[in-house]
Amino acid sequence: MATPAAPLRVALLGCGTVGAEVVRLLHTSGDDLSARIGAPLELAGIAVRRLGRARDLPVPDELFTTDAAGLVARPDIDLVVEVIGGLEPARSLIVAALTAGKSVVTANKALLAEDGATLHAAAALSGADLYYEASVAGAIPLLRPLRESLAGDQISRVTGIVNGTTNFVLTRMDETGAGFQDALDEATSLGYAEADPTADVEGFDAAAKAAILAGLAFHTRVVAADVHREGITEVTAADVASAKAMGCVVKLLAIAERVSDASGNGVSVRVHPAMIPRTHPLASVREAYNAVFVEAASAGRLMFYGPGAGGSPTASAVLGDLVAVARNTLSGARGAGSSDYADLRVRAMGEVVTRYHISLDVADKAGVLAAVANAFADHDVSIRTVRQEGHGDDASLVVVTHTASDADLQAVVEQLRGLDSVRAVASVMRVEGQEP
Ligand code: NDP
Ligand code: HSE
Numbered sequence: 001m002a003t004p005a006a007p008l009r010v011a012l013l014g015c016g017t018v019g020a021e022v023v024r025l026l027h028t029s030g031d032d033l034s035a036r037i038g039a040p041l042e043l044a045g046i047a048v049r050r051l052g053r054a055r056d057l058p059v060p061d062e063l064f065t066t067d068a069a070g071l072v073a074r075p076d077i078d079l080v081v082e083v084i085g086g087l088e089p090a091r092s093l094i095v096a097a098l099t100a101g102k103s104v105v106t107a108n109k110a111l112l113a114e115d116g117a118t119l120h121a122a123a124a125l126s127g128a129d130l131y132y133e134a135s136v137a138g139a140i141p142l143l144r145p146l147r148e149s150l151a152g153d154q155i156s157r158v159t160g161i162v163n164g165t166t167n168f169v170l171t172r173m174d175e176t177g178a179g180f181q182d183a184l185d186e187a188t189s190l191g192y193a194e195a196d197p198t199a200d201v202e203g204f205d206a207a208a209k210a211a212i213l214a215g216l217a218f219h220t221r222v223v224a225a226d227v228h229r230e231g232i233t234e235v236t237a238a239d240v241a242s243a244k245a246m247g248c249v250v251k252l253l254a255i256a257e258r259v260s261d262a263s264g265n266g267v268s269v270r271v272h273p274a275m276i277p278r279t280h281p282l283a284s285v286r287e288a289y290n291a292v293f294v295e296a297a298s299a300g301r302l303m304f305y306g307p308g309a310g311g312s313p314t315a316s317a318v319l320g321d322l323v324a325v326a327r328n329t330l331s332g333a334r335g336a337g338s339s340d341y342a343d344l345r346v347r348a349m350g351e352v353v354t355r356y357h358i359s360l361d362v363a364d365k366a367g368v369l370a371a372v373a374n375a376f377a378d379h380d381v382s383i384r385t386v387r388q389e390g391h392g393d394d395a396s397l398v399v400v401t402h403t404a405s406d407a408d409l410q411a412v413v414e415q416l417r418g419l420d421s422v423r424a425v426a427s428v429m430r431v432e433g434q435e436p
Contacts, residue, residue: 005038005039005040005330006039007039007040007041007042008037008039008040008041008042008078008079008326008329008330009042009044009076009077009078009079010026010041010042010043010044010077010078010079010080010081010322011044011045011046011047011071011072011074011077011079011080011081011097011102012043012045012046012047012081012083013046013047013068013071013072013080013081013082013083013084013090013093014047014048014082014083014084014085015046015047015048015055015057015064015083016083016085017310017311017314018083018107018134018311018314018315018318019046019081019083020055020057020311021311021312021314021315022081022083022315022318022319023043023046023057023058023059024057024058024315025315025316025319026041026043026319027057027058027059029319033319033322033323036323037323037326037327037330038327038330039326039330041079041322041326043059043063044063044074044076044077045063045064045065045071045074045077046059046063046064046065047064047065047066047067047068047071047084048064048065048066049066050066051064051065051066068084068089068093069089069092069093069096072093072096072097072100072102073096073100077097077102078102078103078329079102079103079104079105079322079325079326079329080093080094080097080102080103080104080105081104081105081106081318081322082094082097082104082105082106082107082108083106083107083108083318084108085107085108085110085111086108086110086111087110087111087114087115090106090108090111091111091115091118091119094106094108094111094119094122094130095118095119095122097128098119098122098123098125098126098128098130099122099125099126100126101126101127101128102128103128103129103130103131103325103328103329104119104123104128104129104130104131104325105131105132105134105318105321105322105325106119106130106131106132106134106135107132107134107135107314107317107318108132108135109132109135109136109205109208109209109212110208110224112132112135112208112211112212113207113208113209113211113212113223113224114208114223114224115223116212116215116221116223116338117221117338120337120338123337123338124337124338127334128334129324129325129328129329129334129335130337130338131321131324131325131335132212132321133317133318133320133321134314134315134317134318134321135209135212136162136209136212136213136292137160137162137209137290137291137292137304137306137308138164138290138306138307138308138309138310138313138314138317139306139307139308139313139314139316139317140290140291140292140304140305140306140307140308140317141304141317141320142213142292142304143212143213143216144324145302145304146158146213146216146217146294147216147336147339148336150294150296150299151336152298153296153297153298153299154258154296154297154298155217155218155258155294155295155296155297156257156258156295156296156297157255157256157257157258157294157295158213158214158217158254158255158256158257158292158293158294158295159253159254159255159282159292159293159295159432160206160209160210160213160253160254160255160290160291160292160293161251161252161253161254161282161285161289161290161291161292162205162206162209162210162213162254162290162292162308163200163203163205163206163209163252163254163290163308164192164287164288164289164290164307164308164309165187165192165193165194165197165200165201165205165288166200166201166203166206166231166232166252167251167252167285167286167287167288167289167290168183168187168190168192168193168287168288169183169184169187169193169201169232170183170232170235170240170249170250170251170252170273171286171287172186172187173235173237173240173250174240174243174244174249174250177237177240177241178237179236179237180232180233180234180235180236180237184197184201192288201231201232201233202229202231202233203229203230203231203232203252203271203272204224204229204231206229206252206254206271207224207227207229207254207271208224209254210227210254210255210256210269210270210271211223211224211226211227211269213254213256213292214226214227214256214267214269215338215340217256217294218256218258218267218342218344219339219340219341219342219344220267220340220342220343220344220346221340221343222256222267222269222346226269226346227269227270227271228268228269228270228271228272228349228352229270229271229272230271230272230273231252231273232252232273234273234427235250235273235429236427238359238426238427239273239359239427239429242357242359242398243275243357243429246275246357246400247277247278247279248275248276248277248278248283248431249275249276249278249283250273250274250275250429251273251274251276251282251283251285252271252272252273252274253271253272253273253274253276253282253432254270254271255268255269255270255271255432256268256269258344259347259351259352264345265342265344265345266344266345266346266347266351267344267345267346267347268346268347268349268351268352269346270349270352272430273429273430274429274430274431274432275357275429275430275431275432276431276432276433277433277434280432280433280434281293281301281303282303285305288307288308288309289305289306289307289308290305290306290307290308290309291303291304291305291306292304349406350405350406350407350410351405351406351407352405352406353403353404353405353406354403354404354406354430354431354432355384355400355401355402355403355404355430355431355432356381356399356400356401356404356409356428356429356430356431357398357399357400357427357428357429357430357431358398358399358400358401358412358413358416358425358427358428359396359397359398359399359425359426359427359428360372360396360397360398360399360416360422360423360424360425360426361395361396361422361423361424361426362395362396362397362421362422362423363395363420363421363423364388364390364391364392364393364395365421367421368397368421368422369386369397371419371421371422372386372397372399372416372419372421372422373386375412375415375416375419376399376401376412378412378415379404379408379409379411379412379415380404380408381401381402381404381408381409381412382401382402382404383399383400383401383402384400384401384402385398385399385400386398386399386400396426400431409428413425413428
């Protein structure tokens with residue numbers, strides 16, 4: 001009989017929503033994990049902020065410590081899982097682990113999108129692995145497919161619903177006709193939205209994920225600050241109703257796309273609400289689910305769908321990474337590192353080309369339509385449809401354009417705001433998905 005392999009000893013940094021589920025899964029699936037890896041995983045220490053917190057976990061109290069740096073530095077630790085979140089101390093802890101040759105699994109999208117380069121550099125220097133599947137779209141296997149399965153293809157565009165809270169809110173607005181605040185209140189009471197939902201509703205969370213996706217898809221370094229970001233706080237019940245009337249639904253999209261034009265190759269990365277046709281695969285993604293639609297030259301169109309958050313789904317992704325880095329550690333191999341060879345220029349939002357839905361409160365009298373149409377023509381923005389809703393003091397015009405650059409569209413909006421006959425530009429929303 002073969003001698004059993006020595007255990008691989010794991011340090012867990014953080015034991016909150018995700019970390020506690022990692023502990024439970026390590027406990028309940030220990031034998032399976034051991035068989036899949038070829039050696040047992042042993043939880044050797046858990047770093048937390050508060051030792052006194054009631055946790056109800058199947059591990060002895062002695063495993064807990066508030067000295068995360070000391071735990072990482074212990075010579076008996078082989079692998080490190082970071083689920084503290086935020087920039088510091090997570091960054092210092094991950095760099096210390098990698099520098100010491102200990103592979104790291106993290107779910108920390110904020111850190112990866114802000115300073116992934118520092119982490120990747122530390123991993124490259126020591127030859128340790130840095131895996132982060134859980135950082136985007138929770139349980140959905142997405143980053144490894146991008147990094148490995150699609151490594152032989154050319155990705156042209158990645159379009160994702162990567163924030164569950166905002167998708168829940170927009171789903172409720174679509175289903176019930178509720179306004180943003182009422183839908184958010186419902187999301188909060190059901191536990192979908194955090195007490196402070198700013199990172200979700202203002203698009204920061206989705207922007208961090210978009211930066212990570214764009215970097216992997218286009219082999220280019222992209223940070224959160226490169227991502228054009230608009231949240232959903234300005235989306236109104238009227239926008240959602242107007243989308244419905246056009247056969248569309250409003251979604252908060254994270255879009256990363258390769259751009260090739262006279263000024264060369266580039267990549268644009270943006271997060272904003274957009275109308276998409278109800279026939280688009282992403283339109284059927286409801287409630288707090290996530291989905292990412294990938295378009296690639298040879299593979300065609302792929303969709304990845306599933307739960308994007310929550311302790312258990314996210315822990316599933318963490319465990320998957322832990323198995324991968326454990327196998328690599330045992331075999332002396334290394335997973336795919338970061339790749340930014342393409343070094344594409346990240347385009348400004350003004351250069352992005354898409355379609356637009358503009359709603360205007362107007363005076364219902366002769367010549368108004370001509371003045372509005374002229375504003376579009378002056379900036380070479382072609383109108384696809386115009387619809388008048390209401391009349392008299394309640395009149396509004398809804399204009400949908402053909403594709404135009406964001407800079408041209410903003411110039412149109414500026415001109416419209418200066419027209420006497422336009423009382424207000426009530427809303428401007430991008431329209432994505434193929435033009436029928
Ligand atoms: P929580 O806030 O629930 O847990 C954070 C944990 O880190 C707690 O156990 C806390 O200790 C511990 N901690 C905080 N500061 C320190 C410190 N200085 N030293 C040691 N431990 C510390 O976070 P989540 O579990 O929700 O998220 C963890 C990571 O996973 C984040 O990067 C998040 O973005 C990511 N993620 C989360 C998802 C989710 O659904 N929750 C989904 C996808 C990714 P204590 O318990 O004592 O307070
Ligand atoms: N707050 C995030 C969401 C959690 O709503 O999707 C996962 O990152």
